Amino acid sequence: MTEALTITASSIDPGLLVLPWRTPLADWPSRDIVYLPKGISRHLVRFANLSERVVAIKETTAEMARREYDMLGSLARLDVPCVDRVAVIDGREDADGNPLPAALVTAHLKFSLPYRALFTQVLRPETATRLVDALAVLLVRLHNVGFFWGDVSLSNTLFRRDAGAFAAYLVDAETGELHEAGLTPGQRMHDLDIARTNIAGEIMDLAAGGRLEGGADALAIADGIMSAYYSLWAELTDRETFSVSEAWRLTERVERLNALGFDIGEMAIQTTADGERVSIQPKVVDAGHHQRRLIRLTGLDVEENQARRLLNDLDEYRLRRTSSRASESDDEERLAHEWLTRVFEPVVRAIPWELRAKLEPAQVFHEVLEHRWFRAQEQSRSIPLAEALSSYIDTELRHRRDEATVMGPPTETMALPVITADIATHDTDDDEIDWRDLV
Template sequence: MDRLQITSATTNSAALLDLPWRQPLAQWPSDVLAALPRGISRHVVRFVRLEGRVLAIKEISEHVAFDEYELLRQLRKLEIPSVRPIGVVTGRLSDDGTHLEAALVTEHLAFSLPYRSVFSQALRDETANRLIDALAVLLVRLHLAGFFWGDVSLSNTLFRRDAEQFAAYLVDAETGALHRELTRGQREYDLELARVNIIGELMDLAAGELLDEEVDEVAIGNSLVERYGELWEALTGVEAFHADERWRVAARIERLNELGFDVGELSITTDIDGTTVRIQPQVVDAGHHSRRLLKLTGLDVQDNQARRLLNDLDSFQAATERQEDDPQLVAHDWLQNVFYPTVRGVPRELRRKLEPAQLYHEILDHRWYISEQAGRDVPMSETVQSYVENVLQHRPDEKAILGLAPGEEPEEGPEADYFHYAAADPD
């Protein structure tokens, strides 16, 4: 006799027993569902609110559910941007004894959107290109880790704002496989599949009048191949130079740092007579700026957000003439006197619309804009007031994106961390 079984590596998975597993997912009552925008999926997918968290549940065959669950766990261990797996539910029976498919449970990625929901109106060419850039970075990172996706598309990706760019996260690993290293043919297959799928998805948007008429769907799809090729060459390409140009080793590393990658291992070889040096990165890790900011401040944010915050921290250090001081002491003062007061200057009910780091980034952008208009350096307090009145209060309320009822805040999990971090009055 079949019995309900939950396979999970998380400590609070027992709460899943409270969900109506004896009903097909498509028939789950609205009182357990969270109203989040869903991407296109070949399977039934629903979002639920459970103990302060928002979970995504997908009905799928048992062996595929377990395979995807393990793949997602491995990707998380490799620090690849992907959704967090919670568990697999099997042994489901309906009230009339009918066998129901297994369910894969993942945690919803806070402040993320499927590509169709990035903008509620027409998707502009500039925005489409930013989504493609983010997907190219994700695909390169996956391939460097030896992951063959097998179904690359905008639909299988979630996007989060990352300063003026986007960060892409893998959502669906159903067709994926992890290898020690990918062949060129495997990489090219993923890349061509991505190009074709993206063109088709953008044409679908155009048919629904959700794409600007000036957007060239084919050109954007092709741009993914170009962006991927440029980034892959920068991260893995061999560079040769004369032996007396050793400065180019440091220059190569600095260039990779600018792209947001750290070099963990670099292969350096010379020819027989020692006149020519060849270098090639062997191990590269994404997140150069976010790791530096985390070390200095404890803020864990996206890499482009970290880059922007680090620039502001550098400006604070220069303005206070503290270039010779301990960087961590300067960073602490910047947090206490600049970053936290700015975030707290936004009314509490509006802070939840954006992640705190994204909120701060947009305030900095707004300050530059209104200072240029006014012909003077506008103080931060005045900037915050202007940003709230003229920008933030008109933005879509991302409480709906988190699947929360009006006035409700999450009790625990990543969403709660963002809320408490934004509202905190640190010592």
């Protein structure tokens, strides 16, 4: 290892020292490389093994690597969805002493995929719309903390399944700028125009390659980010004026924001001189309303829509258990723990070990509930959760590809073998499951 090699990291992983930094990234040996699907990038990006985890390595200039490393740290402190930074490697030289590019190392976001890996053959318009909607939410969150992206695109984003939607994470921040005073309308609109242009190009590229469902309009899909962004931004920031007699509208505004997954940290409230009218405007808005409630009650840290879905099931469970009591609120924490141990955890433990990399536990639980509902509609009867779980594993989960780390060629996904097993005889590493609770 060259003496000039320098590593910048908040915490040094000893595994960084043994990676082949004296070799150009394009020539790294297969023993160090993990083949995962990746998006289109102007730089060479490869995935590698690092201390039993997967990291993404991007070759770039030393200045850009350090700048992006610092920016990712700032975004993480602002609780913005983005990949975690690991290190910057500088001072690289090959065996002959020739300089090599610096490298930015980031953690692979488990259970995330680039947009091209979220469909197997053709992209359906409804899937494209959900991706664009997720990107619009991410862009609003970034703009809300004063971040100008400068290169908004599907390719610079990773997506995680989030109940029936997607959650978007920023993966490339090299063009970004953080403005403590906030963004001007012109900066926000410029970012939005970049997003629309890039998305249209990406969708058209899929259409040219025969990977967009026939009849889908690429421009209409790209335009969707405009309406989704405007609607959410207005809800978060618009001033609203109403009569003092309509004070209930203040509560209604808060509830609408909560339903969208946001909490209000501060609200500006003004009355007219005659006291007849009131104006309100959210000033500090934080994402993750349902996530925070679920963490508080159960300790589960999941995506926002997954949290919403799990909380709905938890609330239904609580109502069933408290239907004969005078009060339903005094036992919320205890009943949440009871739901966690008697409903959620047994479902997760029942998943055969070899299938657990396919989806996140919260996503599996959501899909089991969806599967249960569809089967109940088909059969016009109530389906016990245990029966729905067994059916879901056999008919759906076994045939899904692994999304924890999807192996395959660099830009596509390898078909995984179908594994068969009997859930009724599968042994788990956890406590025995009481199937009587799964009703």
